[in-house]
Amino acid sequence: MxxxxxxxxxxxxxxxxxxxxxxxxxxxxxxxxxxxxxxxxxxxxxxxxxxxxxxxxxxxxxxxxxxxxxxxxxxxxxxxxxxxxxxxxxxxxxxxxxxxxxxxxxxxxxxxxxxxxxxxxxxxxxxxxxxxxxxxxxxxxxxxxxxxxxxxxxxxxxxxxxxxxxxxxxVYGPREGHKGVPASMAWHLAGQMLMGKRPRVFTAGEQKRDFxxxxxxxxxxxxxxxxxxxxxxxxGSGQPRSFNEMVEGLNGVLGTKLQPEYFECPYPFYQPHTEADMSATERDLKIKPKFSLEQGLADYEKSGWLTRGRVSVKPTK
Ligand SMILES: NC(=O)c1ccc[n+]([C@@H]2O[C@H](COP(=O)([O-])OP(=O)(O)OC[C@H]3O[C@@H](n4cnc5c(N)ncnc54)[C@H](O)[C@@H]3O)[C@@H](O)[C@H]2O)c1
Known part of the structure; x- marks a missing residue:
């Protein structure tokens, strides 16, 4: 090309x-x-x-x-x-x-x-x-x-x-901070955690997304x-993961031990689960996702973009 x-x-x-x-x-x-x-x-x-x-x-x-x-x-x-x-x-x-x-x-x-x-x-x-x-x-x-x-x-x-x-x-990863509210859950929860705050997720954090x-x-x-x-x-990743797992993954890469603070979902219907069937993608495009959630978050943190431009306090251990 x-x-x-x-x-x-x-x-x-x-x-x-x-x-x-x-x-x-x-x-x-x-x-x-x-x-x-x-x-x-x-x-x-x-x-x-x-x-x-x-x-x-x-x-x-x-x-x-x-x-x-x-x-x-x-x-x-x-x-x-x-x-x-x-x-x-x-x-x-x-x-x-x-x-x-x-x-x-x-x-x-x-x-x-x-x-x-x-x-x-x-x-x-x-x-x-x-x-x-x-x-x-x-x-x-x-x-x-x-x-x-x-x-x-x-x-x-x-x-x-x-x-x-x-x-x-x-999708989550480097260069998303400019999006503000529409940025990923990883970006928003990491921002709260870097401030030493407990990450806020809907009760009881078991909703799953194909991150x-x-x-x-x-x-x-x-x-x-x-x-x-x-x-x-x-x-997608083909691996739906829960909001609680996202918090766990972020604690892992940020070196924090912050437990989720749950609050009631204000929406009458909130999608509990998304999951990409990746079989046709793998068959036709000859490609598979490489990054688990933990690997993706680690790479994101290593890139410097997860913390770039943030107001942060020393993470609570
Ligand atoms: N981020 C996700 O999780 C996700 C999920 C599903 C689909 N997508 C799709 O992926 C694509 C990229 O999304 P993203 O997350 O990078 O969002 P983004 O908002 O960061 O990027 C979209 C870009 O398009 C530009 N743009 C919008 N309308 C335009 C127009 N009329 N003319 C010229 N430029 C215009 C914006 O300025 C922006 O730079 C989009 O098509 C989006 O719908 C993203």
Whole structure:
């Protein structure tokens, strides 16, 4: 890959992908497109490529790029605050960004890997398999279903075009702090624990999530491009872990012994369990998750990003 474009490259997962691409393809010409609405330039320290600060849902692609096209397109740019209730903004910005991008790439059928989400499955508990009925419970999830529908429509019109979607599960890791409230549970609980406070989780901490480390997500995303296939795949750890286990894991890496402080969940229905069925991903993309929760948290801590920019007190032993 000599010319690679990445949307959302100033964001959490996008910037990890960009830095990995820069390492794997040092001679490649990389262009990041991001309007920085939720990302940060601070995530791109050391980036040597080009940066286009533009809202992709309104960008005139032909005017901007004048017929130039990449060899590979990674599309991660998206509104990522799932609590943003404005249905029109969520749907317009997320879907139109993808529509414009696909229309621009159509003449050369540039291979595309795009970020979908486990949120497309809705709030039903249990193992999530590609092929299960989708039940988006918020406008964000609805917009991701629309991305998948659009990709399918384009593939129907251009059967040789490779467009791969990945349903990312609960991702955590370096370069997520800029997200604020939508950052991962690992990030938020670590912040409380670094202040010497007991980590606050819903009673009784036995809810489970498919927490997946960002290095695995980057590896899945690259594998989807290299596989040269069309479709949708899960991208998780395949190992649901409880909130209590997350606290235990953080105590392990931060050197603390803080017990959870439980409080009642305010939501009438709260999803008790998410779990990615990874069998199709392993079979088709030839890749498996490498990081357990404990290994991911240890790597996160070692990177320095778990504690970077935090107000902290000496952890309570
Ligand atoms: N983090 C997770 O756990 C998770 C889970 C499921 C899916 N995803 C998906 O992965 C992708 C990356 O998410 P993230 O966690 O890195 O979030 P993020 O908010 O850090 O990154 C998203 C980036 O997209 C940019 N962006 C948003 N709308 C844009 C637009 N219209 N034009 C240009 N840039 C725009 C933002 O500025 C930001 O830098 C997203 O598509 C998200 O929906 C993430």
């Amino acid at each position: 000599k010319k690679i474009w990445i949307t959302g490259g100033a964001g959490f997962i996008g910037s990890n992908l960009v830095m990995q691409l820069q390492e794997e393809y040092p001679l490649a010409d990389l262009t990041v497109m991001d309007d920085l609405r939720s990302g940060s330039f601070l995530n791109l320290e050391g980036f040597r490529g080009d940066f286009v600060a533009a809202d992709l849902s309104r960008l005139d692609w032909e005017g901007q790029f004048k017929g130039e096209r990449p060899e590979a397109m990674f599309h991660l740019g998206s509104i990522t605050d799932t609590t943003l209730q404005d249905q029109k903004i969520q749907t317009h910005d997320n879907v139109e960004s993808f529509r414009r991008l696909l229309e621009y790439l159509r003449p050369e059928k540039t291979p595309v890997v795009y970020a979908s989400s486990a949120a497309t499955y809705g709030i039903r508990a249990g193992v999530n398999r590609v092929g299960d009925p989708l039940a988006p419970a918020n406008a964000y999830a609805f917009s991701k279903v629309q991305l998948e529908n659009l990709a399918k429509k384009m593939q129907g019109e251009e059967p040789s075009w490779k467009i791969a979607g990945l349903r990312y599960f609960n 997946v480390y960002v290095k695995d997500i980057v590896a899945f995303t690259l594998a989807a491009m290299k596989a040269g296939k069309s479709g949708v795949w899960n991208a």
